[in-house]
Amino acid sequence: MYDFDEIVPREGTCSRKYGDLKKINENASDDAIPMWIADMDFRCAPEILIALHQRVNAGIFGYSSADGRYYDALDKWYRTRYGIEIKREDVVITNGVVSAINHLVKILTSPGDGIIIMTPSYGPFDRAAKGAEGRVPLYSRMIYDKGCFGIDWEDFEAKAKEPSTKLFILCNPHNPTGRVWDRAELERIHAICRENSVTIISDEIHSDITRTGTDTVSMLDVARDDPTVAVCTAPSKTFNMAGNAMSNIIVRDPEVRDALRRACSASQSPFSLAATTAAYEHGAAWVDAMRAYLDSNFEYLKAFLDREFPQCGYVIPGATYLAWVDMRFTGLDNKGLEDALAKAGVIIEAGGSFVDNADGFVRINIACPRSVLAEACERIKNAFKG
């Protein structure tokens, strides 16, 4: 029904992923395959495209803000998929999760406060902490064992107990490792943070993109009786419309919510509103088909790595479309890995982009048609086996 094998041309669309790849890596071959920034190469769900066409046909694109239908669609998605209710008054619509996190860091902490980040980490968490005057990022290194990452509980608790620690930015599920946190782990994180008056921001932007049969649990569910937890959700990854720059931040603490609202625009793009409403109303079948396609892309990649580079010990993650691959056997540093792969025609990001505890790993975005993935695997083989 949906054609995820289709090669959708990106020329002339201002795509950052496909822009001047030599700016990303000066060694990029002219035909390099971009597998770095986290958007997908799949055409959006037809229902979203229809809604956008209809919105264009309306002909006027004045200041706009979400209506009841928008909030109902959002609530229905979360009730159906997560069993949780999203109350309209708790939602702050922002033009992206990263900008929301930047604001929230400033709202929730003061100069001198410590902010826990689990590493390896999505880079903007670190930049949000460092970009707010006097805040101190505290890296709790995840433990890597047999292809999987886990929390170093002793270290995490010790950091939470530091009197100056005030905030934890959780990535649920985790980018770049793709790790899905189970309910018991989330309950333990929440208990530790609550005991030590550490507020949690839970970035759940990847939560819908799980392997078929795998679920994620929202911190909204775990922390039902704790209004301090802020949860970042968005349609951007799920429906491949990150360029619409729209996210729904659930903030149940009224003071924090008002502060975040004051920091953000009261208007949203009319196109983002139309696309998001259609996505949450009608996009479920597309999302599930896309997840099934990703399942087989991951199986393809794993079979390739097991055959050609068994030293990676690669394990398919529970969530995201990002493969986090241990390339330490090559002996190359992060830049060396990026350069070797760019020369071979694949643009990826290696450990240096992921803050700390990431050296020798590469993140490969495999949300692309199978034929593209197959070609990329050949090139990866050539990069290291010549």
Ligand SMILES: Cc1ncc(COP(=O)(O)O)c(C=O)c1O
């Ligand atoms: C964990 C995480 N949070 C946020 C973002 C970006 O969010 P936005 O585009 O809404 O700022 C990404 C994009 O890759 C991400 O992986």
